[in-house]
Amino acid sequence: MTHWKKLVNSVEIETGVYQGNLDTGLPVVFAKTEHGELWISLFGGQVLSYIPKDGLERFWLSQNSKLDQIAPIRGGVPICWPWFGAREGGPNHGFARTASWKLDQVKVGITSTRITLVLSDEVFRPSYWPEGYELQLDVELGQQLTLTLTCHNCGLSPWSFSAALHSYFRVDNTTETMICGAGTRYHDKLIGQTSIGQAQFAPVPPLDRIYTHPDDTIEIKVNQACSWNLEQQGHDASVIWHPGPKMPSDMSQMDADQMLCVETAALGAQQSGIILVPGEAYQLIQRIR
């Protein structure tokens, strides 16, 4: 779906990089370079679309997503932080995906363009997360797209977090897609137990799996002729999700068959979180080709 790709009030802030709004008011950054096109929402610090030189959209964005700066955006690459999944007293997948990030810097280099967004406790410190933190998201558009999420502990005491780059990939047809590199061992969230599957498989929705020994590269074969490659760093798990027919209200049967979430996650041992001490930083990286 591309009907949302209209930029209003736009200003070119660096060569080929524009800041503006969608007609829903959503603040966005749009980049068009020799390497392709990229849309990023400042709400959620979320990449919404990436079309490299081959002209093929890598990310799925729900036709039903409101893009209203209130609800999480269903598509692209939401950032789950400071936790992945549910936690009592706070929103599912944490607050980073519904917070307003700031555009910090744009660097146009010889081989790539890097757009940096930040979110920190100075701007958003909810009562259920009173910790000192700064998040930095570097989105680098070069021969591939690289997303680097850096989490800093700027507080005075250690805290525990988990995180995911919750990428929604655009595929031709979910059930005809082949996944390779996720590993074989996973926690099946639908039945609440560990299972062992095939190293290469076609995802049949509904599925909600936390793969605990993924490779550094997962191949998503979208059809006979093409594959998306997802390289990961800093992760200890990869999540594969599709809700199947009982989908959330911001998804529709119309385009749900073209979606598959393959997510890069840092969850800690037995999904118990990762401890970050004051002054330390943690990086989670995705590279998409």
Ligand SMILES: O=P(O)(O)OC[C@H]1O[C@H](O)[C@H](O)[C@@H](O)[C@@H]1O
């Ligand atoms: O609906 P959301 O809060 O965006 O969550 C969407 C999905 O995210 C992940 O993939 C989880 O593993 C799923 O359990 C969850 O349903």
